[in-house]
Amino acid sequence: MTGGPVDRRDGTRLLRSPRRSGIVEVARMAGVSRQTVSNVINDRAGYNEATRKRVEKAIKALGYRPDRAARSLRSRRTMQLAYHVPLEDLDPLNHPFAVGFLQALILAADAKRYHILTFTAAPNELGPFEDLVAMRVADGFVLSNSAVDDPRAKFLAERHVPFVCMGRLAPHLPQSWVDVDNAGGVASMVDYLVKQGHTDFAYVGYGGANYWDIEREEGFRLGLHRNGISPTARSIVRVNGGDLHSSISRLLQRPARPRTVVTGSDLIASVAFGVAYMCGLAPGRDLAITGFDGTWLHNLFEPPLTTVRIPLAAIATALVVRCLEEIEDGPVERPGLIVPTEIFAGSSA
Amino acid sequence: MTGGPVDRRDGTRLLRSPRRSGIVEVARMAGVSRQTVSNVINDRAGYNEATRKRVEKAIKALGYRPDRAARSLRSRRTMQLAYHVPLEDLDPLNHPFAVGFLQALILAADAKRYHILTFTAAPNELGPFEDLVAMRVADGFVLSNSAVDDPRAKFLAERHVPFVCMGRLAPHLPQSWVDVDNAGGVASMVDYLVKQGHTDFAYVGYGGANYWDIEREEGFRLGLHRNGISPTARSIVRVNGGDLHSSISRLLQRPARPRTVVTGSDLIASVAFGVAYMCGLAPGRDLAITGFDGTWLHNLFEPPLTTVRIPLAAIATALVVRCLEEIEDGPVERPGLIVPTEIFAGSSA
DNA sequence: TTGAAAGCGCTAACAG
DNA sequence: CTGTTAGCGCTTTCAA
Numbered sequence: 208m209t210g211g212p213v214d215r216r217d218g219t220r221l222l223r224s225p226r227r228s229g230i231v232e233v234a235r236m237a238g239v240s241r242q243t244v245s246n247v248i249n250d251r252a253g254y255n256e257a258t259r260k261r262v263e264k265a266i267k268a269l270g271y272r273p274d275r276a277a278r279s280l281r282s283r284r285t286m287q288l289a290y291h292v293p294l295e296d297l298d299p300l301n302h303p304f305a306v307g308f309l310q311a312l313i314l315a316a317d318a319k320r321y322h323i324l325t326f327t328a329a330p331n332e333l334g335p336f337e338d339l340v341a342m343r344v345a346d347g348f349v350l351s352n353s354a355v356d357d358p359r360a361k362f363l364a365e366r367h368v369p370f371v372c373m374g375r376l377a378p379h380l381p382q383s384w385v386d387v388d389n390a391g392g393v394a395s396m397v398d399y400l401v402k403q404g405h406t407d408f409a410y411v412g413y414g415g416a417n418y419w420d421i422e423r424e425e426g427f428r429l430g431l432h433r434n435g436i437s438p439t440a441r442s443i444v445r446v447n448g449g450d451l452h453s454s455i456s457r458l459l460q461r462p463a464r465p466r467t468v469v470t471g472s473d474l475i476a477s478v479a480f481g482v483a484y485m486c487g488l489a490p491g492r493d494l495a496i497t498g499f500d501g502t503w504l505h506n507l508f509e510p511p512l513t514t515v516r517i518p519l520a521a522i523a524t525a526l527v528v529r530c531l532e533e534i535e536d537g538p539v540e541r542p543g544l545i546v547p548t549e550i551f552a553g554s555s556a
Numbered sequence: 557m558t559g560g561p562v563d564r565r566d567g568t569r570l571l572r573s574p575r576r577s578g579i580v581e582v583a584r585m586a587g588v589s590r591q592t593v594s595n596v597i598n599d600r601a602g603y604n605e606a607t608r609k610r611v612e613k614a615i616k617a618l619g620y621r622p623d624r625a626a627r628s629l630r631s632r633r634t635m636q637l638a639y640h641v642p643l644e645d646l647d648p649l650n651h652p653f654a655v656g657f658l659q660a661l662i663l664a665a666d667a668k669r670y671h672i673l674t675f676t677a678a679p680n681e682l683g684p685f686e687d688l689v690a691m692r693v694a695d696g697f698v699l700s701n702s703a704v705d706d707p708r709a710k711f712l713a714e715r716h717v718p719f720v721c722m723g724r725l726a727p728h729l730p731q732s733w734v735d736v737d738n739a740g741g742v743a744s745m746v747d748y749l750v751k752q753g754h755t756d757f758a759y760v761g762y763g764g765a766n767y768w769d770i771e772r773e774e775g776f777r778l779g780l781h782r783n784g785i786s787p788t789a790r791s792i793v794r795v796n797g798g799d800l801h802s803s804i805s806r807l808l809q810r811p812a813r814p815r816t817v818v819t820g821s822d823l824i825a826s827v828a829f830g831v832a833y834m835c836g837l838a839p840g841r842d843l844a845i846t847g848f849d850g851t852w853l854h855n856l857f858e859p860p861l862t863t864v865r866i867p868l869a870a871i872a873t874a875l876v877v878r879c880l881e882e883i884e885d886g887p888v889e890r891p892g893l894i895v896p897t898e899i900f901a902g903s904s905a
Numbered sequence: 906t907t908g909a910a911a912g913c914g915c916t917a918a919c920a921g
Numbered sequence: 922c923t924g925t926t927a928g929c930g931c932t933t934t935c936a937a
Contacts (some may be wrong), residue, residue: 292910310641603922
């Protein structure tokens with residue numbers, strides 16, 4: 208038998224460094240107590256500069272990283288944020304946005320040494336939320352695609368679980384959200400187009416109940432109004448996933464077709480491109496087309512799409528910062544944050 | 557002062573159930589030792605049916621879920637898989653695929669009560685991998701977009717960290733990968749088209765060094781060959797992100813333009829659609845076009861795209877199963893798994 | 906400024 | 922089949 212207190216043959220392969228070096232080994236190497244090592248790691252006070260140097264040298268030499276589980280158990284912090292990934296087929300039109308958002312979120316969290324844990328749930332299914340909360344898998348939640356009166360937000364608020372939301376929430380819910388200035392974005396696009404000399408506008412947006420679709424359409428009206436242009440009833444076309452192609456076709460085949468089409472998403476714009484070509488109109492020359500989102504999609508456009516860009520990095524950073532504040536300090540009484548958009552100037556308009 | 561052993565005022569809000577009910581409370585309620593409760597939870601042997609019933613009743617009554625950190629610390633299992641999300645702008649053409657894959661992965665992991673933790677790293681940057689391994693944040697890794705000789709795979713293999721890979725790996729690396737039958741997929745598409753009466757083929761694929769692009773092109777040749785058709789040198793067009801539009805334009809404006817265009821991705825197909833319209837050709841009528849991937853993108857096509865569908869759910873499930881086996885049993889000596897594709901019949905061809 | 910003691914909530918190992 | 926004992930690796934608390 209070996210001399211150790213317990214003879215543990217470690218048959219199964221676990222996730223471990225080549226040579227395990229606990230905090231004690233670091234302490235021994237640096238000639239301090241393990242407490243001091245802990246203090247240095249969590250940069251708390253309680254040691255002098257020389258000590259810190261020695262400890263850090265030992266940490267580097269041993270390649271030491273504190274064990275996450277042990278740390279979490281003691282400190283009650285998992286250093287993880289749970290992100291509810293919207294269900295695949297529920298809103299495929301949001302996909303171009305989804306990848307960029309996740310990426311931005313991961314990077315924003317990383318800057319605060321946090322990780323993003325992803326999960327899904329069927330619509331109105333709160334079980335997965337329950338589980339994560341009860342098992343304490345994450346310190347807080349990130350929601351996107353939120354309804355104004357979101358059941359997930361309601362649930363988390365009731366449970367006093369820290370969370371943030373990409374998308375505004377009704378006043379009776381915590382105002383821990385960050386959102387895009389949808390109306391302002393479209394309105395500023397109209398401004399931009401008017402400056403280019405455009406006067407003959409139409410708008411194509413989703414006709415769903417999502418507040419952002421309503422706001423973008425509102426932004427179109429606002430933009431026209433403040434430029435002294437009055438929209439005709441027929442200049443606003445509401446589409447949904449299914450009739451995208453045919454609706455836009457009809458619009459462009461009107462006897463008096465518009466010369467400038469502002470749309471509520473890059474995806475709609477992409478379909479408009481196709482229809483334009485189909486009608487023998489070259490986007491950017493015979494017909495101006497603009498989008499909304501500014502995701503990777505515009506790599507596909509020919510000519511490059513002029514669009515309203517959603518500043519994902521700024522949004523993700525704001526979300527993470529707010530979430531960590533909620534985690535640290537409890538409910539933060541503060542209004543939601545509305546982030547302005549930018550115009551991405553392509554040559555489609 | 558309170559009567560408890562320690563007077564802990566809990567000022568900061570943590571992620572916790574409304575009423576915390578440890579395993580001891582469940583044990584007391586069920587009238588058993590806490591070990592028995594643990595056994596029931598982890599469905600190990602060591603109790604009779606009646607006991608189990610009582611314990612489960614108590615668990616439900618108290619809404620008890622074992623604390624993840626405590627569990628991980630003791631059992632050395634985090635119940636998490638780390639998924640390396642490819643960097644945003646590195647390969648935007650892969651995005652349509654990315655969302656669906658992540659979703660499939662989350663669901664596959666969930667079926668095994670595992671969670672997916674996402675992270676990114678700059679190209680050839682292994683630091684984030686180091687960190688996750690050393691802190692034991694996950695039990696294993698999932699990689700996608702792998703190169704055949706992937707440095708990430710090499711690193712993890714050297715460290716004896718369990719991992720799986722979406723995409724084949726060179727023989728000197730662990731064969732813990734799952735991949736699509738790229739060649740077979742395109743070849744079967746050619747079969748399908750020949751059955752429809754097509755004879756006049758061209759192929760448009762990425763000209764990059766990715767093996768899957770090479771394989772898809774190879775599949776095209778194979779498909780033609782086994783149908784007794786010989787490809788002309790000019791019938792295969794290699795494109796890259798930038799010249800997509802112009803290359804396809806040139807192809808379709810040849811004096812003897814092909815009547816059937818097989819492509820290496822839905823994205824290429826989408827551009828081909830645009831160009832076809834631009835040339836006054838209706839896809840599905842004047843020109844057959846097919847894709848590869850079968851993601852949500854085909855929601856956009858008019859008419860619906862005929863494409864080679866990658867079975868994401870099957871792939872994700874296979875990946876998770878293999879990864880858990882590696883975690884449980886150590887390195888599994890077993891060849892990589894190649895998953896067959898399916899034809900999604902739209903009306904573009 | 907540092908060190909020692911205690912214990913986070915659970916599961917592994919072994920004794921009844 | 923059940924209960925007891927130990928301790929995962931770290932941070933918190935408190936005493937020196």
